[in-house]
Amino acid sequence: MPRQVAVDTETYTIEIDEDIDAILHTWNEFVAGQEFRDGCHELLDVIERNDKSKLLVDTSGFQAHDDADKEWLEDEWIPQSIEAGIDYSVSVTGDSVISEMEMEEFVDQTQHLDYTFVMAGSLDEAREWLDEQ
Template identity: 45%
Template sequence: MAPEVHTEGEKYTIEWDDDIGTLIHTWTAFASGEAFREGCNDLLAAVEERNATKMIVDTSNVKAHDEADKQWLQTEWTPKTVEAGVQATAMVRSDSVISEMEMKEMSENMPDDADGGPEALITDDMAEARDWMADQ
């Protein structure tokens, strides 16, 4: 079954994939500041509405993030997703060294499952993210 579109923004789409019980947030263009936070907060609202425990965030169309946005993700947004019940997150990054380094740095500064944070996967392959999420 094809994922059901939950929210469609100017620079992102949020879908519900019933086959794997997962929200999929796809960034279709670079966003920063208020536009970035709006997209993230729409995902959080979808998590709360669906009582979702799993999400895939596809940033493969984005090469890098603004430093202030990364800080906001780490200190404000991610704790809210944990509080909302997210237990597993897969991040699909672009296939570039810069993106790989940035995602690794961001994940090192986020709570992991040992700290009460979600199980996490970082990959450059959406099929791998879907397969991993199906097993969560």
């Protein structure tokens, strides 16, 4: 079954992928602050409306997140996404060493939460991992 586009903006695209029973969130360009948080809130709305437990976030276009946004993700958004039903989350990172180091740190900081968060080097790798969950 093809992907169903739930939200499509200049900044991001949110899709439902029934083949792997997941929600895909692709950031098309770097954003920070309120614009980043608005995109995350819209993703949360899609999660709540579609009853999915798996999430794939493609941040391959990002070099790094703003520190305040990382803190907000960990403290507020991720617990809300878990409450909405997300059990498995995978993030596709860019080729940047900075991006990879940042995501590894983020994985470490979220280990205490009641869900599984991993990184993948490609969209195919991320889809394969989610399909196995």
